Amino acid sequence: MDTTSPTLGEALQRLHASGPEFQGFLSNHGPMAVEAMVRNGQAGTVHRWLDTYENKLEGVPGARTRITDANWPEALGDPGRVTDWTAYFTDLVAERPWREVLAEWWPRLLPGIAGAATHPVIRVGHAVRSLLAEGEDAPRTAELAHALGYWAARHLLLPAAVRPAGGATPAEALAAVPRIAEQQVTPVRGYAQLPSTPGWLGITESLHIPDDPEAVRAGLTALVRAATLNYGDYGHGNGIMLVHAATAPNAVLRTLPALPRELWASSFAVAWAATSAITAIYAADTARPAPDASSLTPEEVFERAVANGNEHAIKFADTALDVAAASEDGDTRALSAALNAVRLIDE
Structure with a gap:
């Protein structure tokens, strides 16, 4: 910048x-x-x-x-x-x-x-x-x-209190999130279905929330990564709405350094509940391959999002670039997820 x-x-x-x-x-x-x-x-x-x-x-x-x-x-x-x-x-x-x-x-x-x-x-x-x-x-x-x-x-509680107390990693818990019965609904109508969705609360409470603040930061980082990669596979359920499963926890992650450390664990728990809810409502049931970004730089991927012009494509690419920057060498799946958003939002 x-x-x-x-x-x-x-x-x-x-x-x-x-x-x-x-x-x-x-x-x-x-x-x-x-x-x-x-x-x-x-x-x-x-x-x-x-x-x-x-x-x-x-x-x-x-x-x-x-x-x-x-x-x-x-x-x-x-x-x-x-x-x-x-x-x-x-x-x-x-x-x-x-x-x-x-x-x-x-x-x-x-x-x-x-x-x-x-x-x-x-x-x-x-x-x-x-x-x-x-x-x-x-x-x-x-x-x-x-x-x-x-x-x-716009303060709004989820219709079920979520208290994560399990041992699952973000990737494990996210992979197990069930889908609501009714698709293509508004967020509020989707939230209302969560308590009656079999397994949703149990899976959402299966996440491990550590006590150590640095472990919390690492866990929240892993959640953003998992949600970004999940979009690459399941974003076609709703190309616009599912981006928030990644951008919302990333917003919390970006805010952590400005917060007292005693607020970090609760922030992770609430961010995860939001990701789980949005995934249940808007992720597709079956995976579909994302576009291949292996030949592109992060800057080129972001340029494509800006050229698309849609605000959701831009925001999601911004989060995907965060994930890509922290990924191991050669892992371009986050950039592929960003290209998926550009493709899906263009459709």
């Missing part, structure tokens, strides 16, 4: 003139996509991409009633209060260090990771990555406030 470029700040300021959703429930991916583009050497395409993407966005919703330290619980999970929430967090990060605000609110928001198909936590992850890598400035801090406000407004 070119730390001297003003592109990200300019893009975020443009996007903060729009609301976090459009057409009633679709998430504004702009802040996430432009951060990924700048991060991966595509800053020169950001404003041109935004010129097209902004056409679908809508204005900031009207404010209702001021949220305070005393009345916030009654507004949690109310999407109609999203502008109130953004104002509340904007005030908090102006008064206190952003890391302090994040540490206080993370355990309050984390149980509601399922809201808006996990887009709020993904937006937080991109905002935190930018702050950690490039430092604090007005647009990046404002973006964190917008992301936290969106999460608070």
Whole structure:
């Protein structure tokens, strides 16, 4: 990332003139996509991409009633209060260090990771990555406030409490996740089927959550890898929605360094529950080979995602590049998964 470029700040300021959703429930991916583009050497395409993407966005919703330290619980999970929430967090990060605000609110928001198909936590992850890598400035801090406000407004619990206490690795547990009976459903309707899906809760609780924070980081890294590779095989179940099985836990992984270490284990557990839920709802039943990326560099794969233009292809490629960078020499399966997203989202 070119730390001297003003592109990200300019893009975020443009996007903060729009609301976090459009057409009633679709998430504004702009802040996430432009951060990924700048991060991966595509800053020169950001404003041109935004010129097209902004056409679908809508204005900031009207404010209702001021949220305070005393009345916030009654507004949690109310999407109609999203502008109130953004104002509340904007005030908090102006008064206190952003890391302090994040540490206080993370355990309050984390149980509601399922809201808006996990887009709020993904937006937080991109905002935190930018702050950690490039430092604090007005647009990046404002973006964190917008992301936290969106999460608070869309806070949603899964319909079953998940308490992982088994011995399975992320790859083992993910491979065993059963599929819901009804396909091609909204996330909320899919979540509602999870408690009655045979074996779903037991498999989801089979994951091993270590006590040591560094082991937690390693486990969460393994989860992101497993979910990314799983998309390569099963993404054709729903090429857009299944990307979140990987991008949501990666958002949590990116946020870990900014959080107190005592919050890491619970973060891993909740991220896994979200991945398991999305996989059960949107992964295909049978595997299908992904395109071969062995002749391409990571930069070329990301360029293909940007050329595709779809925000989900861009975000997933960003996560796939993280996985590829940590993979053993010669393992291009994560890059193949990213090409699969480009192919599936193009269909």
